[in-house]
Amino acid sequence: MKKKTQLAKLVLSFAMLGAISHAAIAEDLTGTLAKIKENGVVVIGHRESSVPFSYYDANQKVVGYSQDYADKIVDAVKEALNMPDLQVKYLPITSQNRIPLLQNGSYDFECGSTTNNVARQQQADFSDTIFIVGTRFLVKESSKIKDIDDLKGKNVVVTSGTTSEVKLNNINDEQKLNIRIITTKDHGDSFRTLESGRAAAFLIDDALLAGERSRAKKPSQWVIVGKPLSYEAYGCMLRKGDTQFKALMDKEISNYQTSGQAEKSFNRWFKEPIPPKGLNMNFDLSPEMKALFAAPNDKALD
């Protein structure tokens, strides 16, 4: 009798060991996912005023087109780790501190308005592209400016550190346009510079121009003009070399885009009144975006 119990115990322990090691193989978590599992917390980096990608609504809640993707990814993480009660924390980031804070583990991933480019790929990894923007000009309608050639010898404002700044400098040098370039620290300051008359045009991603225009005193005064000088792909940013987490994000984004949910989210944020003030971006889905939704990918466009 005693022997039997011992045998049963032994068999049972082996069975349990097997179950544990099996579970361990199934989860074998690395990088960010292991960190999230261990801490029971996922920290999302977000922007404070990248309208309508990632910003605060009237209740100081983070909302926006990119935030929709972040929410999707959190759901996928909860499911993959089998942690329905996973705690979600938010950390506001800026374009200056987003890379260092990601690297030092302050937050786990961010979906905002971060361009996936070759230089940044040295420092961080990017998920599948969530948005494609074209770099264009915002001008006063009455100025009759149609394209970059009309800006010869004029003042043009760009936000410092953006790809638009690079493009404008390059074209200005190549074509000897003598454009006088003003740089400011953020899009709000750039728009103020344009609105005050200090600059004749504001060059930046068209989706952001639509956002700035919607906040103008008289939005109808301002028009987005010109052939895009370049295209940029926004992606969600995660720590470099974290293939497991990237695979999870890419799978989720790809499902989201091919299932038509992404287009719904686009319409919600770009064609309807959005919080906090009920402004409307009036911004159409570009052919580049349509192509992206049909075939999700993580290509940088520079």
Next chain:
Amino acid sequence: MATSWNWGIFLQPTPFGDTTYLGWIWLGFEMTILLALSSGILAFLVGSFFGVLRTLPNRFLAFIGTCYVELFRNVPLIIHLFFWVYAMPMLVPESVRDWLYNDLDPMFFTFLMATIGLGLFTGARICEQVRTAIISIPAGQKNAAIALGLTLRQSYLYIILPNAYRRVLPPLTSEMLNMVKNSAVASTIGYIDLTKQASQLLEHAGRPYESFIAITIGYVIINIAIMLIMQFIEKRVRLPGTIGGKA
């Protein structure tokens, strides 16, 4: 810290194609020195003027000096700069605004506004140092000067100020060092200084640690140079029989 160092980044060409990243840092270095010089001179002149004003027997003139100090010392520097760049042009006549916006090169406009903002802000602090230096001179000196028949202007020029300025030098040194560090705020209005170039490197090359270490070295070099120059001046103007001077 999960970072891989890449100091070679400074020798790579910038995306603008004009120079290397080191060239950008160098440009920022020059621009920081330029702003430090221009606003330093402005701050010294303005600070001296109001500092003297505050010690004059005329109550009204002294009051003007007090107003300047309280207004400029108690408002954050970034507000000063935003005022000069964004608000001031709205308050001037249309023709002046047009001149500021379109006839001046935008780079020069930014430089001018940064100089005025930083100069007047630092000036308010130097004003207090000049004033305290003047009142620290024993009243007997001024009284003796007046008794000897010197006018008020002469007593300031020949008796009080030469001694007061010797006493101002040490705190003036720290103020100048502060000013160089404060000049980083000018990057927020688009002035291309060291701090601006560091964030450019961060944005375009994605190298936060290298770029901030580089500009830290830049600021340290500028400040050590200022310290050495001020120490040299202090030694040169030292009088025998006073503190630190040989009897």
